[in-house]
């Protein structure tokens with residue numbers, strides 16, 4: 561028996577659990593470079609998971625970004641449960657191999673809005689700087705899969721110089737989002753150089769680092785890195801960090817340590833989650849995630865509707881889900897834990913926010929606004945100020961709705977007695 565086990569080991573047939581133990585013990589766990597050197601690739605996935613047929617097809621035929629996962633992030637996944645949320649972020653599935661007619665390589669038209677390589681200028685005062693094509697984990701839902709993980713998209717120093725030049729020449733720009741790829745996958749020296757260049761441009765006041773490293777490789781947030789960030793977080797430049805936790809399983813002790821280090825460097829941190837089918841597309845999952853995030857001192861920022869990128873059918877959810885999630889969360893967690901539900905409009909229309917319909921309309925006869933309570937489900941009146949000239953600004957509450965909710969109306973002074981109020 562012992563011989564068979566040994567033989568199976570030689571043939572690479574050890575169990576995923578054993579293979580994982582072998583991997584974890586072969587590296588310096590706390591060293592981020594060792595984690596990156598030992599990233600799990602496409603051809604390794606069968607060692608660390610009992611793969612389903614769908615996953616095998618996904619791995620074989622995926623039409624977008626490469627596979628890559630740090631051993632740390634792999635350790636959060638389940639080798640046996642195909643429904644594990646982390647596993648779905650790491651391992652391609654069959655749906656990813658299918659380019660649906662409604663999908664596009666660049667649904668947000670970022671390339672059309674790019675005056676120089678690596679820079680998108682959509683909003684007047686802000687630009688998106690694509691700093692590099694690498695990430696610690698290649699998330700299967702990544703909306704920049706057309707560039708990320710592709711070495712031909714590498715940003716050389718000259719490319720970045722051209723971006724700085726463009727920013728320098730456009731004094732209306734005050735805010736630079738550095739994303740990619742993941743800017744924290746750059747070397748300390750390169751990041752230092754980028755921040756220094758931005759800090760030197762007098763009209764740049766804000767820099768936002770878009771990074772998933774606190775989630776996928778928290779050991780990357782080293783003291784040295786924090787010192788560099790802190791040295792540029794000055795009177796001239798304010799540095800923010802937007803990260804992307806999507807599931808409570810990602811909220812580990814290591815992740816919290818990384819976040820606390822960034823906070824100590826004076827960096828304000830917000831979370832941009834993505835609603836992902838079968839991962840977090842229900843109110844309770846999102847609520848649990850955002851409760852954990854607040855415990856980690858991360859404020860909720862956005863919750864994105866997934867983009868129409870190639871192979872995204874496996875992740876996309878009906879728009880209604882996002883609205884329902886926000887409706888579910890309201891009243892169960894502090895407001896700073898509730899993200900804005902955002903749709904980045906296809907075709908480069910920019911972001912818009914969507915929310916449940918708390919505002920029912922304006923009752924013109926009584927000059928009252930009518931709201932639905934998120935907590936109690938009751939209806940509440942709030943009068944427009946006397947003398948206001950904005951009555952025409954508001955959508956009218958139709959008579960049918962008014963009659964329907966009359967019984968359940970509350971005003972500022974009491975449960976409304978409509979007859980007494982003369983309506």
Ligand code: SF4
Pocket residue numbers: 694695696697698699701702703704708740741742771772
């Ligand atoms: S870390 Fe961000 S940019 Fe990189 S693959 Fe994941 S979602 Fe895409």
